[in-house]
Amino acid sequence: MSHSSSSLPQLGQWNGPEELHRLQEKQLQQTVSWAAGSPFYRPRLTSAALPATAAELADLPLTTKQDLRDNHPFGMLAVPKERLATYHESSGTAGHPTPSYYTAEDWVDLAERFARKWIGVTADDVLLVRTPYALLLTGHLAHAAGRLKGATVVPGDNRSLAMPYARVVRVMHDLAVTLTWSVPTECLIWAAAAAEAGHRPGVDFPHLRALFVGGEPLTPARRARISRLWGVPVIEEYGSTETGSLAGECEYGRMHLWADRALFEVYDPRTGTVGREGAGQLVVTPLYREAMPLLRYNLEDDVLVSYDDCDCGWGLPTVQVFGRSAFGHGVSGVTITQHRLEQLVFSLPESYQVLFWRARAERTGLRVEMEVPEAHRVAAEGSLRALVRESFGIDGDVVGLPPGSLIPREALTAIPDVVKPRSLFGPDEDWGKALLYY
Ligand SMILES: [Zn+2]
Numbered sequence: 001m002s003h004s005s006s007s008l009p010q011l012g013q014w015n016g017p018e019e020l021h022r023l024q025e026k027q028l029q030q031t032v033s034w035a036a037g038s039p040f041y042r043p044r045l046t047s048a049a050l051p052a053t054a055a056e057l058a059d060l061p062l063t064t065k066q067d068l069r070d071n072h073p074f075g076m077l078a079v080p081k082e083r084l085a086t087y088h089e090s091s092g093t094a095g096h097p098t099p100s101y102y103t104a105e106d107w108v109d110l111a112e113r114f115a116r117k118w119i120g121v122t123a124d125d126v127l128l129v130r131t132p133y134a135l136l137l138t139g140h141l142a143h144a145a146g147r148l149k150g151a152t153v154v155p156g157d158n159r160s161l162a163m164p165y166a167r168v169v170r171v172m173h174d175l176a177v178t179l180t181w182s183v184p185t186e187c188l189i190w191a192a193a194a195a196e197a198g199h200r201p202g203v204d205f206p207h208l209r210a211l212f213v214g215g216e217p218l219t220p221a222r223r224a225r226i227s228r229l230w231g232v233p234v235i236e237e238y239g240s241t242e243t244g245s246l247a248g249e250c251e252y253g254r255m256h257l258w259a260d261r262a263l264f265e266v267y268d269p270r271t272g273t274v275g276r277e278g279a280g281q282l283v284v285t286p287l288y289r290e291a292m293p294l295l296r297y298n299l300e301d302d303v304l305v306s307y308d309d310c311d312c313g314w315g316l317p318t319v320q321v322f323g324r325s326a327f328g329h330g331v332s333g334v335t336i337t338q339h340r341l342e343q344l345v346f347s348l349p350e351s352y353q354v355l356f357w358r359a360r361a362e363r364t365g366l367r368v369e370m371e372v373p374e375a376h377r378v379a380a381e382g383s384l385r386a387l388v389r390e391s392f393g394i395d396g397d398v399v400g401l402p403p404g405s406l407i408p409r410e411a412l413t414a415i416p417d418v419v420k421p422r423s424l425f426g427p428d429e430d431w432g433k434a435l436l437y438y
Pocket residue numbers: 250251252254256310311312313314
């Protein structure tokens with residue numbers, strides 16, 4: 001195989017936390033000296049001795065998302081600009097851009113981390129990438145990881161007019177797609193779109209091996225439903241545009257932090273203390289990133305990190321990611337979170353066929369709407385109402401809606417006419433599309 005791995009640390013090269021720690025510290029000095037080359041970190045690293053150990057690093061202040069925004073676009077740049085390979089942005093509050101950029105060498109580390117899938121990615125695979133390519137990292141990340149492993153990559157995007165759901169299903173079916181990368185919600189919508197196209201999700205896609213998902217909180221109940229719908233494992237991934245992949249799942253279903261490629265800390269915003277494990281916000285120092293080094297970058301995601309052993313033998317800490325799902329809304333003095341509510345909805349009997357729902361939490365009441373076929377409406381409403389009462393101690397207003405109410409059938413079946421710009425039109429043609437051609 002020509003797809004040999006790089007000189008970066010690889011799974012299986014260390015035994016136990018001590019060796020992992022040595023691996024991190026061996027690289028840390030290089031990481032810090034790269035950082036010292038950026039306008040942002042230079043004044044922060046003025047002391048004669050640069051931090052060389054994790055303990056010394058902990059004396060530096062955290063880097064925040066706001067720091068990245070304030071230094072947009074190139075205040076964090078640590079290499080000559082001509083060495084940059086790609087530039088990305090994620091949009092934060094009020095549309096202020098959060099920049100991130102990578103060299104070609106940085107991209108080797110990025111692609112390798114994402115490619116760490118327990119089920120494997122090979123030249124025989126056809127990988128449908130169904131996350132955005134515009135500005136964000138996610139689409140390019142999966143694309144590069146697929147190419148690294150020799151897979152055939154189908155660039156599907158999920159924010160492009162050229163790739164409506166009907167086309168996703170057609171591609172998955174006709175190209176015998178084996179792997180997909182998307183937010184979990186997409187996998188549910190594809191199932192509905194497949195049914196509209198006359199395909200049975202768990203039966204008529206025999207080549208499908210796994211669904212890679214990330215970018216959205218996922219409860220065990222919803223995950224199990226997606227897996228059963230398609231008849232393949234759902235494999236979770238955690239990362240961001242500013243960092244790339246930070247954690248991925250092992251075959252035992254636990255998420256492991258890529259602690260050989262980055263240094264992780266857990267920050268408790270209430271006490272201001274930082275630890276190696278426990279509950280708090282995840283803080284990351286990528287160790288192999290040259291273009292835009294980050295020292296102690298606070299992702300502001302709520303996590304729980306543990307160094308307990310796992311049977312997979314990777315020797316990496318595990319992480320549970322709660323993201324912003326930890327936040328909720330108060331209803332009648334009770335906090336309602338999406339996570340808990342989602343777990344209830346997907347605990348309904350599968351025969352009720354409830355896949356799509358939404359809820360509005362107001363101070364005085366909770367309203368939940370779900371798509372459910374007429375035959376199961378009364379039963380589904382009663383069951384969910386009881387689950388809400390049992391779990392939250394409040395009476396929710398639960399309403400079953402006809403299928404198509406939350407996701408119109410049109411959205412599952414339509415293939416919009418995407419044209420190129422042109423200036424000359426015939427007598428019966430719509431010349432409104434001359435310049436507004438999308
Ligand atoms: Zn494991």
